[in-house]
Amino acid sequence: MAPVKVFGPAMSTNVARVLVCLEEVGAEYEVVDIDFKAMEHKSPEHLVRNPFGQIPAFQDGDLLLFESRAIAKYVLRKYKTNGVDLLREGDLKEAAMVDVWTEVDAHTYNPAISPIVYECLINPLMRGLPTNQTVVDESLEKLKKVLEVYEARLSQHEYLAGDFVSFADLNHFPYTFYFMATPQMVPKKP
Amino acid sequence: MAPVKVFGPAMSTNVARVLVCLEEVGAEYEVVDIDFKAMEHKSPEHLVRNPFGQIPAFQDGDLLLFESRAIAKYVLRKYKTNGVDLLREGDLKEAAMVDVWTEVDAHTYNPAISPIVYECLINPLMRGLPTNQTVVDESLEKLKKVLEVYEARLSQHEYLAGDFVSFADLNHFPYTFYFMATPQMVPKKP
Numbered sequence: 001m002a003p004v005k006v007f008g009p010a011m012s013t014n015v016a017r018v019l020v021c022l023e024e025v026g027a028e029y030e031v032v033d034i035d036f037k038a039m040e041h042k043s044p045e046h047l048v049r050n051p052f053g054q055i056p057a058f059q060d061g062d063l064l065l066f067e068s069r070a071i072a073k074y075v076l077r078k079y080k081t082n083g084v085d086l087l088r089e090g091d092l093k094e095a096a097m098v099d100v101w102t103e104v105d106a107h108t109y110n111p112a113i114s115p116i117v118y119e120c121l122i123n124p125l126m127r128g129l130p131t132n133q134t135v136v137d138e139s140l141e142k143l144k145k146v147l148e149v150y151e152a153r154l155s156q157h158e159y160l161a162g163d164f165v166s167f168a169d170l171n172h173f174p175y176t177f178y179f180m181a182t183p184q185m186v187p188k189k190p
Numbered sequence: 191m192a193p194v195k196v197f198g199p200a201m202s203t204n205v206a207r208v209l210v211c212l213e214e215v216g217a218e219y220e221v222v223d224i225d226f227k228a229m230e231h232k233s234p235e236h237l238v239r240n241p242f243g244q245i246p247a248f249q250d251g252d253l254l255l256f257e258s259r260a261i262a263k264y265v266l267r268k269y270k271t272n273g274v275d276l277l278r279e280g281d282l283k284e285a286a287m288v289d290v291w292t293e294v295d296a297h298t299y300n301p302a303i304s305p306i307v308y309e310c311l312i313n314p315l316m317r318g319l320p321t322n323q324t325v326v327d328e329s330l331e332k333l334k335k336v337l338e339v340y341e342a343r344l345s346q347h348e349y350l351a352g353d354f355v356s357f358a359d360l361n362h363f364p365y366t367f368y369f370m371a372t373p374q375m376v377p378k379k380p
Contacts (some may be wrong), residue, residue: 052294052339063286063334065286065287067290067294068293069289069293070286070289070290070292071286074282074286074289077285078282089267092267095267096260096261098357099257099259099260100255100256100260103257103259104242104257125277134198143218146242149241152241188304
């Protein structure tokens with residue numbers, strides 16, 4: 001069976017969301033880089049994969065997909081046969097809790113944490129822009145309140161959706177990984 | 191069987207997303223209003239339903255859910271027995287296309303259309319704020335580009351996910367409904 005293909009740089013959080021899922025289910029895959037500087041994401045070839053010209057895109061034989069969460073769920077459903085069930089769609093209540101905390105990641109956790117990652121890492125390291133500390137401070141305040149709810153949830157259950165690891169947890173990895181490398185989390189050397 | 195409960199004002203787009211799904215599957219339900227002026231969404235009773243103090247929340251017996259897309263999918267799975275299958279989770283490729291266009295609604299269509307609805311309806315009618323025409327014009331430009339992709343998609347297929355109506359289509363109803371009432375869509379009376 002030909003390996004599935006993921007189009008986009010692995011360092012992108014949305015590409016990483018797909019890769020984490022592929023790794024969890026032990027699927028064979030190939031990462032095809034997309035050269036943003038050469039505007040490859042807006043090329044006719046890529047627009048066939050993703051009509052909005054974004055990354056990631058995904059190919060499995062003649063099936064083309066885009067939108068990282070949709071790709072990730074396809075991967076988790078397809079390779080569920082490997083014995084890893086991270087969507088729990090066979091159980092009405094468990095599937096609902098996976099969905100709830102997947103949506104919380106998208107609409108509450110990410111909007112709080114992503115500006116910190118942009119301001120502290122992406123802007124200074126990749127775009128040559130200074131860190132806007134006001135944005136960082138406001139986002140940190142927001143994130144603290146969000147994490148209080150997470151703390152309460154995780155004091156009742158082992159994982160976000162319940163007492164089982166799920167897609168909801170995996171969704172938090174990409175931004176949290178980068179957040180751990182920001183000055184908030186890495187103490188300055190003396 | 192006791193009807194399920196939806197907490198939040200029906201005029202909210204996120205509440206409406208859930209109600210559209212309940213209507214589509216013919217489920218019995220009750221809408222319980224939440225009084226924002228009385229800060230009922232931050233009350234201890236409501237925080238049990240939704241720890242982030244937002245609407246909608248949902249109750250089915252002892253199951254409490256929040257996040258409108260998660261609630262909607264629970265509803266569509268639970269009442270699939272009524273003969274309406276809007277998630278297509280039994281078909282790997284169809285389910286993936288439903289997910290793709292559901293994500294496009296959340297991350298591309300809504301961010302383009304919602305500022306227009308806020309500026310033209312919600313701010314002037316509910317908050318006594320003037321319409322910021324610059325925001326409207328920029329969002330209209332963005333929306334036009336998004337709709338070009340939709341036009342291409344819908345010239346190939348009857349519905350967004352394919353030749354079947356799905357959750358992806360329903361997700362577009364709430365904001366599109368309000369957008370149709372904005373000055374962009376309603377000609378001024380002479």
